[in-house]
Amino acid sequence: xxxxxxxxxxxxxxxxxxxxxxxxxxxxxxxxxxxxxxxxxxxxxxxxxxxxxxxxxxxxxxxxxxxxxxxxxxxxxxxxxxxxxxxxxxxxxxxxxxxxxxxxxxxxxxxxxxxxxxxxxxxxxxxx
Numbered sequence: 001x002x003x004x005x006x007x008x009x010x011x012x013x014x015x016x017x018x019x020x021x022x023x024x025x026x027x028x029x030x031x032x033x034x035x036x037x038x039x040x041x042x043x044x045x046x047x048x049x050x051x052x053x054x055x056x057x058x059x060x061x062x063x064x065x066x067x068x069x070x071x072x073x074x075x076x077x078x079x080x081x082x083x084x085x086x087x088x089x090x091x092x093x094x095x096x097x098x099x100x101x102x103x104x105x106x107x108x109x110x111x112x113x114x115x116x117x118x119x120x121x122x123x124x125x126x127x128x
Contacts, residue, residue, distance in 0.1 A: 002029055002030070003030075004029070004030035004031055004032040004073055004075075005020070005023075005024070005029055005030070005031045005032070006031075006032050006034065007020045007031055007032065007033045007034065008034055008035050009033050009034065009035055009036040010035035010036075013036055013037065013042070014041070014042060014045075014096070015096075016033075017033055017036065017042055017045060017046075018045055018096055018097075018099070018100040019100075020033055020074075021045060021046065021049040021074060021100055022099075022100045022101070022103055022104055024049070024074055024076050025049055025052070025053055025055075025076050025079060025101070025104035026103055026104040026107050028076055028078070029076075030073060030074060030075045030076070031073070031074050032071065032072075032073045033071060033072055033073075033074070034070065034071040035070060035071070036069070036070055036071060036072070037068065037070060038065055038066070038067055038068060038069045038070075038072065039067060039068075040067060040090040041090045043065060043066070043067065043090075044088045044089070044090045044097065045096075045097060045100060046065060046072065046074060047086075048086050048088070048097055048100070048101060049074060049076065049100070049101075050074070051084060051086055052079060052080075052082075052084045052086075052101060052104075052105065052112075053076040053077040053078065053079055053080075054077035054078070054080065055074060055075050055076040055077040056074075056075050056077075057072055057073065057074045057075070058072060058073050058075075059071075059072045060072070079104055079105060079107075079108040079110075079112075080108075080110070081108075081110040081111055081112050082105075082111070082112030082113040082114060083112070083113040083114075083115055084112060084113070084114050084115065085115040085116075085117075086114065086115070086116050086117070087117050087118050088116060088117065088118035089118050090118070094116060094118075097116065098114065098116070101114060
């Protein structure tokens with residue numbers, strides 16, 4: 001098994017996190033994200049990646065990552081066909097989560113349906 005890819009998320013944390021998770025899902029490689037400062041929206045991204053792959057995420061204390069953790073590891077499972085229902089129970093934007101999940105699901109070459117609820121619309125956020 002390959003060692004996790006190490007990612008320093010001290011700058012542009014959210015974008016770096018979403019890119020790291022998307023690439024991890026697409027390649028099947030684990031990722032260790034450090035210097036992050038996780039907030040509720042970041043955790044929603046991690047949970048979405050876990051949900052669509054059946055993978056697992058662990059924080060510095062061995063359990064699931066929690067708010068304010070400064071690092072975590074994500075180990076993706078195999079991407080399976082949807083439907084995938086994801087409840088995004090935070091006030092972050094939905095479009096970046098879709099942008100994170102769409103490329104790996106497309107690479108999986110099996111039809112998937114994402115049913116996303118929650119989150120909010122933010123005018124300054126790019127749309128998909």
